[in-house]
Amino acid sequence: MLSLPCPAGAEELKAYNVTGDAILESLTGAPGDATRGRKLIVERTTTCILCHSGPFPEERFQGDLAPNFSGAGSRWSVGQLRLRLVDASRLNPETIMPSYYRVDGLDRVAQSWRGKPILSAEQIEDIVAYLATLRD
Template sequence: MWLAAAGLTLARAASAQELRPYTITGDSIAESLTGAPGDAVHGRALVLERTSTCILCHSGPFPEEKFQGDLAPSLAGAGSRWSIGQLRLRLVEASRLNPATIMPSYYRVDGLERVGTAWRGKPILTAEQIEDIVAYLATLRD
């Protein structure tokens, strides 16, 4: 059993309550962190927010965004490549899949190195935000 978080916006993630439990099975987290599906519209907005860092490294089907990253795979077709549970694990703790990844663990607070003072002991994203982003990424199909 691993642990997870609570809150509503990126600003509120810094004052998150306690982390919510989750279970990693194989290469995924099958169960929603919140017990409910996320909001794909809000998830898209989070992906495009520079503070969530998604498009700093990833590109995708976002024609309105002129500056998209090229350090990581495109998010186009993410919903075709990975299941919802696989997407969730990639956001929660990508290092479980690739220990050398540069992708942050967005919903983990233990065992991390080089964490900024403002983020120590706090997840980058809340459980709700993770679920919203997962809901959006799942809509991106080839």
């Protein structure tokens, strides 16, 4: 189990267990909201579609550096999706994907983001819930 202290003003990171290539349990203890998850993905503040593309016809510019989100729910389990969002570097140390729910051991972090996760536990669960709906 990983449990991390957080600096003042930052969300306290929830403890989680990595089992193989997945985090099996929800970070919040509840499933996320897929509608909110889709909205988070297409917002430029999360940066998802800067690298990924998917079933977002309203978004003119989508990335092509990373896997297309179409079919993500068929390719990966909920737990596998969760670990990829929390800390993709556990699966691929050379990845350019940010660790969205990790604050320790990171080198290139802007001063304003140091000690803070990019996404909250609830946001992680919302995005996981949406990606899990994307089936072939």
